[in-house]
Amino acid sequence: MKTEQYQKRQTATATDKCFRIGRPTAYFILLLLTYTVGYLSASSSTSHPPSPSFTSAVTATNYSSPPSSSSSNQLLDPFRVTTRCVDPIPSELVRQTLLDRFFNGSTPFQDFPADHAAKLLRPTIVKGWGSNGAVFENLIPKVKPRTIIEVGTFLGASALHMAELTRKLGLQTQIICIYDFCGWAGFGDRFENLPMINGDVLLRYQFMQNVVTSNKTGSIIPVPYSSGSALIELCELGVFADLVEIDAGHDFLSAWSDINRGYRILRPGGVLFGHDYFTAADNRGVRRAVDLFARVNGLKVKVDGQHWVIDSVELYYDSS
Ligand SMILES: C[S@@+](CC[C@H](N)C(=O)[O-])C[C@H]1O[C@@H](n2cnc3c(N)ncnc32)[C@H](O)[C@@H]1O
Ligand SMILES: *[C@@H]1O[C@H](CO)[C@@H](O)[C@H](O)[C@H]1NC(C)=O
Ligand SMILES: *[C@@H]1O[C@H](CO)[C@@H](O)[C@H](O)[C@H]1NC(C)=O
Ligand SMILES: *[C@@H]1O[C@H](CO)[C@@H](O)[C@H](O)[C@H]1NC(C)=O
Secondary structure, rough: HHHHHHHHHOOHHHHHOOOOOOHHHHHHHHHHHHHHHHHHHHHOOOOOOOOOOHHHHHHOOOOOOOOOOOOHHHHHHHOOOOOOOOOOOOHHHHHEEEEEHHHOOOOOOOOOOHHHHOOOOOOOOOOOOOOOOOHHHHHHHHHOOOOEEEEEEOOOHHHHHHHHHHHHHHOOEEEEEEEEOOOOOOOOHOOOOOOOOOOOOOOHHHHHHHHOOOOOOOEEEEOOOOOOHHHHHHHOOOOOOEEEEEOOOOOOHHHHHHHHHHOOOOEEEEEEEEEEOOOOOOOOOOHHHHHHHHHOOOOEEEOOOOOEEEEEOOOOOOOO
């Protein structure tokens, strides 16, 4: 497990390392945060014209501040992201909506696998991190999710685990796997047995093969894009989830952005959770992003093994 965690930490970017330099970087952090929050909440983006504006789906920006009297809380006011997505579509429409939007109406598992990939795949190659942690067994029977969104899937270890748990409970759950299927710079050092065609590591094919081997093609839907653009799209489609698992980029800015965007598409009563909260001594990006998010929104962070958990019960922008 130690080496797994070490490996996982290696996926943090150089940006994350900047954040560990020391106190003088505080102003720098504030600047970067303001930039990130500005990007998330800007009503029209001039610096990112090609990407759809996150707030084009905004129907309201009302929010009432959580109790904040101290000056440090007021300092955090600008970090509140108040974007709201379009109204959620019914759970039973989620699968077809995604197939229509991303796969021209049919399942990507049709005629799988293509000839050029078939000969390079193995029935199953799975490698995960905390993918069988107790948090899944604790949350799934409690929440009984119709829709789960996983951000950061890799070869599908945690997604397949959740699919099996929901199957055993007899739930009709769709698990949406947001993943760019690219690995990360240098990941091949650790996974040299994964095949490659023209420099492309067939993660998408091997993940899909894992799903086929486990007979879960009816309950798992890959959304093969980077977390930012995929979460924006789900917000604009009204695809909400009862459970959102955040496990993609582990640097502060990636985690901050995924957490904020993931929370926007959580159904009332849903749960946001993610891997890598770790110990009090470990001030890595994920933990700081989770703590800041909880603080600016007046939410509670629960810890379940290596995972953090935030209930959606107190939507701070709820004006009721
Ligand atoms: C720790 S792994 C996920 C493991 C998986 N949840 C499991 O337990 O089996 C994190 C994954 O997130 C991916 N990732 C990093 N940044 C991402 C982004 N912006 N969008 C989508 N995936 C990303 C990485 O390539 C990596 O495969
Ligand atoms: C936002 O606030 C305005 C004025 O208080 C109110 O009329 C409107 O209904 C609110 N919208 C939502 C979605 O809460
Ligand atoms: C999408 O589906 C339509 C009809 O179902 C078909 O005519 C079209 O060629 C398909 N497009 C692609 C890119 O497969
Ligand atoms: C595969 O899953 C389907 C439900 O999606 C089920 O009806 C079928 O019996 C399963 N097949 C096997 C071989 O387990």
